[in-house]
Amino acid sequence: YCGMVAIVGRPNVGKSTLLNKLLGQKVSITSKKPQTTRHRIMGIHTDGPSQIVFIDTPGLHIEEKRAINRLMNRAAASSLADVAMVIFVVDGMTWTADDEMVLKKLQHRNDDRKIILAINKVDNIKDKEALFPYLTELAKKFDFDEILPISASKGTNVQRILDMARESL
Numbered sequence: 001y002c003g004m005v006a007i008v009g010r011p012n013v014g015k016s017t018l019l020n021k022l023l024g025q026k027v028s029i030t031s032k033k034p035q036t037t038r039h040r041i042m043g044i045h046t047d048g049p050s051q052i053v054f055i056d057t058p059g060l061h062i063e064e065k066r067a068i069n070r071l072m073n074r075a076a077a078s079s080l081a082d083v084a085m086v087i088f089v090v091d092g093m094t095w096t097a098d099d100e101m102v103l104k105k106l107q108h109r110n111d112d113r114k115i116i117l118a119i120n121k122v123d124n125i126k127d128k129e130a131l132f133p134y135l136t137e138l139a140k141k142f143d144f145d146e147i148l149p150i151s152a153s154k155g156t157n158v159q160r161i162l163d164m165a166r167e168s169l
């Protein structure tokens, strides 16, 4: 089994941290400063007979006013074309206009592609109950195949994402 899985989301939600955790090594630069990753970064996870190519996809949130932005956006969108699954990463504490823009891009969905919502940085959230209104709102906006609270840095539910990625191939 072999296939690709894209990681999408606005800057700073933890895409690169998640990619590194999924691969068990540092291939993607993580930073407090948004937009560290301008190019796609891929990594291959090999496990028995299955090989999954994970793609860290920056730029899907960018407004298309400038030519360079359209270009970055097209590169990001084209990396979604052949994937088996999309991991939409958001920050459990904040939903922004950029998140909304990414969600809009995902709406042109191709039916056999799984889209999962990974609500990241839950290690930062003291009151887990606070997550529920957020989850309910997001579930209303979009028909996700799965909604998972995760911590990319601590590894919470990262194995579950790997399992789902493998099942999607």
Ligand code: GDP
Residues within 6 Å of the ligand: 009, 010, 011, 012, 013, 014, 015, 016, 017, 018, 029, 030, 031, 032, 034, 035, 036, 037, 120, 121, 122, 123, 124, 150, 151, 152, 153, 154
């Ligand atoms: P990207 O722009 O989406 O690739 O985000 P990065 O992976 O570069 O992460 C942005 C910032 O969020 C960095 O300071 C990370 O250390 C932090 N971060 C990422 N994942 C988590 C997490 O699960 N928990 C916490 N507390 N911080 C995280």
Ligand code: MG
Residues within 6 Å of the ligand: 015, 016, 017, 028, 029, 030, 036, 037, 056, 058
């Ligand atoms: Mg990044």
